[in-house]
Every structure is written in C-alpha cells, then in structure tokens.
Amino acid sequence: MAERDPITGVETTGHxxxxxxxxxxxxxxxxxLWAFYGTVLFAIVYWTIYPSWPIxxxxxxxxxxTITYTTDAGKEVTTHWNTRALLRVEMExxxxxxAQKAQLKKVAAASYxxxxxxxxxxxxxxxxxxGIFGDYCAGCHQTGGVGVIGDYPNLSDDAWLWGGDAVxxxxxxxxxxxxxxxxxxxxxSDVEITDxxxxxxxxxxxxxxxxxxxxxxxxxxxxxxxxxxHTKEATGMKALGSANLADQIWTVADVKGLASAExxxxxxxxxIADGIKREMPAWKTRLDDTQIKVLTAYISxxxxx
Amino acid sequence: MFKHESIxxxxxxxxxxxxxxxxxxxxxEIVPLFYIDGTVEEVKTADGKxxxxxxxxxxxxxxxxxxxxxxxxxxxxxIRPFRxxxxxxxxxxxxxxxxxxxxxxWGSKRTGPDLARVGGKYSNxxxxxxxxxxxxxxxxxxxxxxxxxxxxxxxxxDIKERMxxxxxxxxxxxxxxxxxxxNVEKFGEKVAKTLDINKADENLMAQAKKMNxxxxxxxxxxxEALVAYLQVLxxxxxxxxxxxxxxxxxx
Numbered sequence: 382m383a384e385r386d387p388i389t390g391v392e393t394t395g396h397x398x399x400x401x402x403x404x405x406x407x408x409x410x411x412x413x414l415w416a417f418y419g420t421v422l423f424a425i426v427y428w429t430i431y432p433s434w435p436i437x438x439x440x441x442x443x444x445x446x447t448i449t450y451t452t453d454a455g456k457e458v459t460t461h462w463n464t465r466a467l468l469r470v471e472m473e474x475x476x477x478x479x480a481q482k483a484q485l486k487k488v489a490a491a492s493y494x495x496x497x498x499x500x501x502x503x504x505x506x507x508x509x510x511x512g513i514f515g516d517y518c519a520g521c522h523q524t525g526g527v528g529v530i531g532d533y534p535n536l537s538d539d540a541w542l543w544g545g546d547a548v549x550x551x552x553x554x555x556x557x558x559x560x561x562x563x564x565x566x567x568x569x570s571d572v573e574i575t576d577x578x579x580x581x582x583x584x585x586x587x588x589x590x591x592x593x594x595x596x597x598x599x600x601x602x603x604x605x606x607x608x609x610x611h612t613k614e615a616t617g618m619k620a621l622g623s624a625n626l627a628d629q630i631w632t633v634a635d636v637k638g639l640a641s642a643e644x645x646x647x648x649x650x651x652x653i654a655d656g657i658k659r660e661m662p663a664w665k666t667r668l669d670d671t672q673i674k675v676l677t678a679y680i681s682x683x684x685x686x
Numbered sequence: 687m688f689k690h691e692s693i694x695x696x697x698x699x700x701x702x703x704x705x706x707x708x709x710x711x712x713x714x715e716i717v718p719l720f721y722i723d724g725t726v727e728e729v730k731t732a733d734g735k736x737x738x739x740x741x742x743x744x745x746x747x748x749x750x751x752x753x754x755x756x757x758x759x760x761x762x763x764x765i766r767p768f769r770x771x772x773x774x775x776x777x778x779x780x781x782x783x784x785x786x787x788x789x790x791x792w793g794s795k796r797t798g799p800d801l802a803r804v805g806g807k808y809s810n811x812x813x814x815x816x817x818x819x820x821x822x823x824x825x826x827x828x829x830x831x832x833x834x835x836x837x838x839x840x841x842x843x844d845i846k847e848r849m850x851x852x853x854x855x856x857x858x859x860x861x862x863x864x865x866x867x868x869n870v871e872k873f874g875e876k877v878a879k880t881l882d883i884n885k886a887d888e889n890l891m892a893q894a895k896k897m898n899x900x901x902x903x904x905x906x907x908x909x910e911a912l913v914a915y916l917q918v919l920x921x922x923x924x925x926x927x928x929x930x931x932x933x934x935x936x937x
Binding site: 434435437438439440450452453454456458460463464465466467468469471472475477478512516517519520521523529532533658659660661662666667 | 714717718721722723766767768769772773774776778806807808809810811812815816822823824825924926929930931933934935936937
C-alpha cells in the first residue's frame with residue numbers, strides 16, 4: 382500500500398493531482414506534537430483543580446481549590462471555587478472595593494456641608510458620583526445635569542421644582558417624583574387659556590398684551606385656580622413640585638428658545654391646555670443610602686460653584 | 687480497525703462518525719444541566735411564593751417584538767458576576783430569572799448596554815422618547831430610531847396560541863382550573879390571574895390601557911408591549927431580601 386516518492390524516498394498517501402503533485406505522508410512536526418500533548422495534560426490538570434465533569438446530580442468540584450467568604454449574617458463559609466463566591470470575596474475584601482468602601486464610609490458619616498468643604502471627599506464624590514450619575518441619571522437629565530426643556534428638569538441651574546436643599550434632592554432621588562399638572566382645556570375656554578398664558582408670560586416680561594394679562598391674573602387667582610398650586614405670587618410650591626412662574630426660568634414650555642411672541646404664547650397655552658405628566662423613578666430599591674448620598678452631593682455641586 | 691482512508695472515502699460513515707463525535711461533546715455539556723441539583727436557583731418572596739414568574743400576555747408580546755426588531759443583536763441580558771458589572775448594572779443575573787424565557791435573550795454582543803436590569807430604571811415616557819428617537823434623550827447614542835412602534839397596532843389575536851405553545855415547553859401558564867389553582871399556590875393569586883390563558887386578551891388590554899404610552903387609551907401599539915416588557919426586566923427579585931450566600935450555594 383505504502384507508495385514512496387522516487388526522488389526523496391518519503392512515503393506518500395498515494396494521492397496524485399495534476400500528474401505529479403503528491404501528498405507526502407510526513408510525520409507531524411515534533412514541536413507541534415508535544416504542544417498538543419501539552420494541551421491534553423493542561424486539560425487534565427484544569428479538570429482536577431476547577432469544577433468540571435458532571436457526575437449524576439452533582440459534578441467534580443475541584444481539588445484543593447476553595448474560597449472562603451462571609452455571609453450577610455456574619456458566618457464564614459468555605460466553598461468550592463466558583464465565580465459567585467469569587468465576586469463576593471472581591472466585593473468584601475478586594476483592594477479596589479476596600480478603598481472605595483473606606484471613602485464611602487467617610488462620606489456616609491459626614492454632613493453635606495463637610496463633604497462640600499473637604500477636598501478629598503469632594504474629589505471622591507466627583508469621580509464616584511459621576512459614574513452613578515452617568516449610569517442612572519444622565520439618560521434623562523443629560524451629562525452635567527442640563528436636562529431637556531419640557532421633559533427632564535435642569536439640575537445645573539438654581540431653580541428647583543422640588544427643592545434644591547440636600548435633603549430635598551435626596552428625597553427626590555430616593556422616592557422619585559410624579560410631576561402632574563391637570564389639563565385645563567375642559568374647564569377653561571381658549572380665550573381664558575390665552576389670557577392666563579399672557580399673564581404667566583408677563584411675569585417674566587415676555588408678554589405685551591396688558592389687557593389680556595390682567596384678565597389672566599384674575600383667572601389665575603380665581604376660576605383657573607392656578608394659585609392653588611403655583612401660589613398667588615406665582616412662585617410655586619416645592620411640596621407639590623409646582624414651578625415658579627416668575628423667575629424667568631422655563632422648565633416645560635421652551636419660552637427662551639422660541640423667537641416669536643406667538644410661538645411663546647402657543648407653547649405656554651399648550652401646557653395649560655394639556656397639562657403635564659412627568660415621572661421620575663424611585664431609586665431607593667436600586668441604589669443604597671450611601672450611593673444616594675454621594676449622588677446628592679454630586680448634584681449639589683453643579684450649582685454650588 | 688478504522689483506517690483514515692476507509693473513513694475519508696466513505697461519506698456515509700464519515701457523516702455518522704462526525705455526528706457521534708459532536709454528539710458526545712454536546713451531550714456531555716448540555717444534558718447534565720437538566721439533572722444537576724441547583725442549576726436553577728429557587729428564589730422565594732417573603733411569603734414563600736416564587737419570585738420569578740412567567741411574563742404577562744402584554745409583556746410576552748413585548749418580548750416577541752424585542753426579538754422581531756433584533757434588539758438582541760446589540761443588547762445582552764446577562765450580567766456576569768464581576769465587580770465592574772455589579773457596579774454598573776446591579777446584581778448578576780440568576781439562571782432563575784430566565785427560566786421562563788424561550789429562547790433566552792442572554793446574548794453575547796454588547797454594542798448597547800446590557801438590559802437584564804433595565805426595568806424601572808427609566809420612566810415609560812423616557813422609553814417612548816428613546817425608542818422613537820434615541821438621540822433625543824441620549825445625544826451620543828448610535829441606536830437606530832424605531833418610530834413605527836408607536837404607529838403599529840399590536841396584533842394579539844393569537845396570544846392564546848402563543849401562551850399555549852410556551853406551556854408546551856414548560857412555562858406554567860394555566861388553562862384548566864387545576865392548573866390555575868397550582869399557580870395560585872406557586873405564585874399567589876394576583877400573579878396567577880395574569881397567567882390564565884383563558885383571560886389572556888382582557889389581561890393584555892387592561893395592562894396596555896394602564897400603560898397608555900401613546901396617549902390614546904383605546905389603541906394598543908407595539909410600543910406599549912415593548913415598554914411593558916422592558917420595564918419588567920430584572921425586577922422580579924428583590925435582592926435586598928436575600929443573603930448573597932443563598933445564590934453562591936447554587937454554584
């Protein structure tokens with residue numbers, strides 16, 4: 382069976398293409414063969430040390446390769462090697478986690494005033510806070526907390542719907558907010574809505590329709606019942622998240638961004654007519670108290686400059 | 687006994703032996719997972735019910751749309767047990783959390799972020815804006831726009847068949863009174879009602895009406911289904927109720 386190449390004397394497989402092209406039956410290169418045996422050996426060692434073959438309802442758990450961790454209840458448990466236990470140990474006592482924990486502990490114990498003053502804590506808040514803000518807040522409030530007019534409040538200016546003190550911000554993050562304003566198109570006529578819109582615009586010097594605005598003022602404080610949430614002075618109430626309408630800061634109708642007086646009027650009218658329904662999710666189930674504290678300090682720093 | 691030549695020159699034999707070789711590898715990897723105790727964690731709520739439940743009819747249709755639109759091409763649903771993932775996404779995914787997924791959506795490619803715990807992270811309104819035009823809320827996003835989700839009416843005439851099909855592969859949707867009672871025992875009455883195939887249509891419509899993401903309560907769009915699905919992802923287990931130790935034991 383074994384045919385040999387007449388020139389080199391090497392054994393061939395007997396396959397010939399194009400008259401003379403043959404396949405030699407050379408042995409595998411020595412280095413390749415040993416490397417192959419090496420991988421087989423590696424696999425056997427690997428099976429032995431790490432969890433591997435299934436046996437019935439269980440599996441080989443690895444020899445001499447255990448991880449010891451502490452349960453929440455404070456009990457020490459030793460288990461066979463697995464990534465969940467590995468993560469537990471890393472989160473408990475890993476170098477990076479410990480460094481972070483020490484900082485978090487310091488922040489947790491400090492008051493907001495102290496965090497703002499202390500350069501080291503402030504540096505930590507800026508870096509750790511930026512991470513959480515990016516993951517959980519920036520999707521709506523945008524990078525740097527500039528928000529989107531109409532949808533997501535600006536966190537970087539001095540105007541706060543629900544209060545800008547640390548305790549208010551913390552509360553907003555923890556429990557979320559439901560920002561609602563009822564639609565008025567059912568209860569007010571188009572003319573009445575126009576009057577109120579002119580009044581609201583006039584508070585910021587954005588409307589010249591004096592007559593309409595004065596009628597609007599009466600409606601604001603009367604039939605429209607706007608004062609009930611926005612107060613008679615139209616400065617809003619943080620307990621209800623009602624906007625201050627007299628501070629020239631617009632959170633829903635983009636008055637500053639619109640050029641013509643008609644467009645501004647239309648924008649405010651549509652808010653009054655259709656109302657507002659905005660929702661911020663509650664974070665207390667997803668973030669722990671210290672994370673929320675860091676986040677509050679981080680957000681407070683936007684306006685503290 | 688076998689010479690290379692006799693295998694390589696006999697196609698039928700080659701096919702059979704190839705299948706045997708692949709079969710051994712495949713079976714050794716897959717079959718034991720059906721038998722090993724503790725492959726799927728048992729996660730109970732405080733009152734002893736199963737924490738992880740099958741999807742409601744609306745969520746189920748949302749999942750179908752997730753698959754139809756190819757979301758899995760860019761988004762995984764599998765948080766791995768690493769510190770960086772824990773910090774970014776939250777608790778690592780448990781096998782229990784995808785036990786009713788057929789097929790599971792673990793994915794392997796993250797062009798976008800992992801979605802295993804996206805539920806509750808954003809408001810419904812945010813999801814609508816984001817799905818219609820992602821750059822409206824995330825200026826740097828490279829995700830495509832899906833505006834038709836708001837336009838397409840959700841077709842759910844076959845919702846019962848879909849649930850029956852999943853029931854065939856072991857998802858505990860109930861059809862008979864006995865199955866319903868078993869679900870009440872397993873998940874509690876409130877959840878059991880949502881798993882009743884006979885009430886699938888009304889349950890779906892009620893949930894969609896409650897969500898009403900398009901401002902028209904009478905119209906049920908694909909958006910409502912998809913958002914309902916996204917909002918439930920990763921939210922079934924309250925990890926604060928559990929000692930990490932419980933889950934480590936299952937490995």
